[in-house]
Amino acid sequence: MEPDGAAEGRRPKVVEVDSTDGHSDGGAEGDNGLRKIRKIDSFNAEITRLKSDQGHSSNQNLAWGVIIKIAIQSIGVVYGDLGTSPLYVLPGIFSNGIKHEEDLLGALSLIFYSIILIFLIKYVFIVLSANDNGDGGTFALYSLICRYAKVNLTPNQQADDKEVSKYRLEVPSRRLHWASAMKSILENRKAAKYLLLFVTMLGTSMVIGDGILTPCISVLSAIGGVREAASSLGDDQIMWISVVILILLFQAQRFGTHKVGYSFAPIISLWFLSIALIGIYNFAKHDPGVIRAVNPLYIVHYFMRNKKDAWISLGGVILCLTGSEALFADLGHFNILSIQLSSCIVVLPSIILAYFGQVAYLRKHTEDVASTFYSSIPKPVYWPMFVIAVLAAIIASQAMISATYAIVKQSVALGCFPRVKIVHTSKDHEGQIYIPEVNTLLMLACVGVTLGFKTTLQLGNAYGIAVAFVFTITSTFLVIVMVMIWKTNILLVILYILTIGLTEYVFLSSVLYKFVDGGYVPLVFAVVMVTIMLVWNYGYRKKYEYELENKVSRETLVTIMSNTNIRRAPAVALFYTELVHGISPVFTQYVANVPALHSILVFVSIKSLPISKVPLEERFVFRQVEPEELGIYRCVVRYGYRDAKMEQQSFERVLIDRLKDFIWNGALPATDQRGRVQREIGLLDEAIKIGGIKYLMAQSEVIASSGSSCSERFVINYLYNWLKRNVRQQEEVFGIPHKRLLKVGITYEI
Known part of the structure; x- marks a missing residue:
């Protein structure tokens, strides 16, 4: 940030204030040979300056030592859920016992090829490439599609958004018929836009569902092993022990995972090493012949022998893939190569060895299928493995809880979830957050599910549906990305659909x-x-459209400001509004009731872009409302869906600094221009010194208009307003001090 007296050589020569309608006038050469000032949108000028200051550096190469270190760290965060699946997969497949000895080889072959096809090929080598500037997950795919095609239903898009360094996509330049056709369908059919948003919300809901079911099934499965040593314990005792652990786990969330995070990688690494060694032991001791399961013909024989029962058992097979989505969702904390290394070198061999060892054990002890994992552990290492299993289950639960917080934060940022309080628990790691309301709901849901199911058998059925839906939704979005953005050869897309896509839909049917x-x-x-998200998004969009249709015109603004009865008090007022195109109608409501204005008025719009992060240098975009002597500015503050909101004091300081920078950079190096700028800066400093910074915000009431249908009135007047009353208010979300806040009442008839 340059000081107020920044060198004149840095100031652009093409900026002048523009009218509120956003139109620009062309420039012309004067008779004296000097270029006249070209009126352009100040937003564009500000971004042009910022682009020259900072390039896009997300593709910097990392040293191998750093990559290996990150790969080791990823083991503790990404693979907890996937790594603990050997606790419950085989009991889920053979819930009614093993009817034929050869069924074990068929089930093992299904597990082996499911892991290779979906975990390794799909996620490790394909899906990770569909990242959004290094971030992954359902919203990353949705944001890529939103940036490439105009599918966002909220009309707050601006041409300036595409100039953000991380907004641009590196895609093939050639245009293909399939890509153009898909883009046209998404952009021109409103039903396609709604369907895309609905599928995104469904995928988000299923991931949140994973955040409920993962702690339940992981902890229940791990604690259930104690019965191998204490057979007197029944299902009820195991259930209550699990409930206590779950409650303690959720109560610890408020302290932040960074305080114990350093231990995650060693514990999970020890877990993978242990299950691999035990797998090798059982494989060598009981039946090395299970290696025959790599022959896919055993899958064919398994289905021929069991028919419908084999198809039903796929609901247990899919549990070996739980946590695969975490590879993609947690990509933002690591990088592609580090996850690929840890997946191929550590995770894949360990879980394959574990499953082969368990099946080798069951070939000799078919009666132990209900407790396969703990029964197959050599007796001398039973208790150490029990302790490690419980710790691994807790870590797996923690990873999904953290992922739930992250995806709720993303939903809030894109206007798809009610406002909630987001607490950042670590100053060093901005991705570590805690959401009190969500934490309480997750805890109650986990306890309720655990008390309701008691055992992992039926819980596995619920878990399988959540996993299958997430898989199919990710594949659906991936196909759109492959066709429309990557412009992949259509034959390869068809191959993906007929292999991986078809396999996942078969799992879903099961x-x-x-x-x-x-x-x-x-x-x-x-x-x-999904109902909550749709209702909130519908109300949010209708409210925004009302403000857009009723925004203050330039003529109305000039009339208001020329009124001699309106007094100007020395202070800087930040008028918060969601509208990014023009001035909100709340302004006229304020003036009608309070015939006084602060000497400097800044209309602040907090806007979320469909990208993961907006560089700080490109976050604040200003324009000045003419006539310039009014002292009125508009500011759009742009965040990505993974960005952390700044503390209010820091926000005030940065906003004022950027406003001064904007004023300086908007002047020509002429004497009269320098004088004007110095006067503006002087008025700004004086306003802050005398009156400080005040806040203005709408206290809105939303009602359905008289011409609305019964369903619209029910959604707006009851559902949306009920949500609005029971969530965090805007001043709480933004951390605005109440002593400096004035609310303006207004009714929106939408």
Whole structure:
């Protein structure tokens, strides 16, 4: 940031204040040979300056030593859920016992090829490439699509957004028929836009459902092993022990995971080493012949022998893939190569060895299928493995809870979830957050599910549905990215659909068969979550459209400001509004009730872009409302869906500094221009010194208009308003001090 007396050589020569309608006038050469000032939108000028100051540096190469270090760290964060799946997969496949010895080889072959096809090929080598400037997850795919095609339903897009350094996509320049056709469908059909948003919300709800089910099934499975040493313990005792651990786990969230995070990688690494060694031991001791399961013909024989029962058992097979989505969702904390290394060198061999060892054990002890993991552990290492398993289950639960917080934060940022309080628990790691409301709901849901199911059998049915839905939604978005953005050869896209896509839909059909046996839980939860998200997004968009249609015209603004009865008090007022195109109608409501204005008025719009992060240098974009002597500015503050909001004191300081910088850079190096700028800066400093910084914000009431249908009135007047009353207010979310806040009442008829 330059000081107020920044060198004149840095100041652009093409900026002048523009009218509120955003139109620009062309420049012309004067008779004296000097270029006249070209009136352009000050937003564009500000971004042009920022672009020259900072280039895009997300593709910097990392040293191998750093990559290996990151790969080791990723083991403790990414793979907890996937790594603990050997606790419950085989009992889920053979819930009714093993009917034929060869079924073990068929099930093992299914596990082996499912891991290779979906975990390794799909996620490790394909999906990771569909990242959004290094970030992954459902919203990363949705944001890529939003940036490439105009599918965002909220009309707050600006041409300036595309100038943000991380907004641009590096895509092939050639245009293909399939890519153009898909883009045209998404942009020109409103139903396609709604469907895309709905699928995104459904995927988000299922990931949140994982945040509920993962702690339940992981902790129950791990604690259940104690019965190998204490057979007197029943399901009820195991259930209550698990409930206590879950409550303690959620109570610890407020302290932040960074305080214990350093231990995650060693514990999970020890877990992978242990299950691999035990797998090798069982493989060598009991039946090395299970290596025959790499022959996919055993899958064919398995289905021929068991028919419908084999298809139903796929609901247990899919559990070996739980946590695969975490590879993509947690990509923002690591990088592609580090996750690929840890996946191929540590995770994949360990879990493959674990499953081969368990099946080798079951070939000799088919009666132990319900407790496969703990029964197959050599007796001398039982208790150490029990302790490690419990710790690994807690870490797996922690990873999904943290992922839930992150995806809720992203949903809030894109206007798809009610406002909640987001607490950053670490000064060093901005991704570590805690959301009190969500934490309480997750804890109550986890305890309720654990008390309701008691055992992992039916819980596995619920878990399988959540996992299958997330897989199919990710594949659906990935196909759109492959066709429309990557412009992949259509034959390769078809190959992906007929192999990985078809496999995932077969898995989905299997888990849906168990709907009444616990599978309804994630679907009921998803219906509730999607309903909340749709209602909130609908109200949010309608409210924004009302402000856009009723924004203050330039003529009205000039009339208001020329009124001699309106007094100007020395202070800087930050008028918060969601509208980014023009001035909100709240302004006229304020003037009608309070015939006084602060000497400097800045209309502040907090806007979320469909990218993960907005560089600080490109966050604040200003323009001045003419006539310039009014002292009125507009400021759009742009955040990405993973950005942390600044503390209010820091926000005030940076905003004022950037406003001064904007005023300086908007002047020509002529004497009269320098004088004007010095006067503006002087008025700004005087306003801050005398009156300080005040805040203005709408206290809005939203009602359905008289011409609305019954369903619209019900959604707006009851559902949306109920949500609005029971969530965090804007001043709480932004941390605005109440003593300096004035609210303006207004009613929106939408």
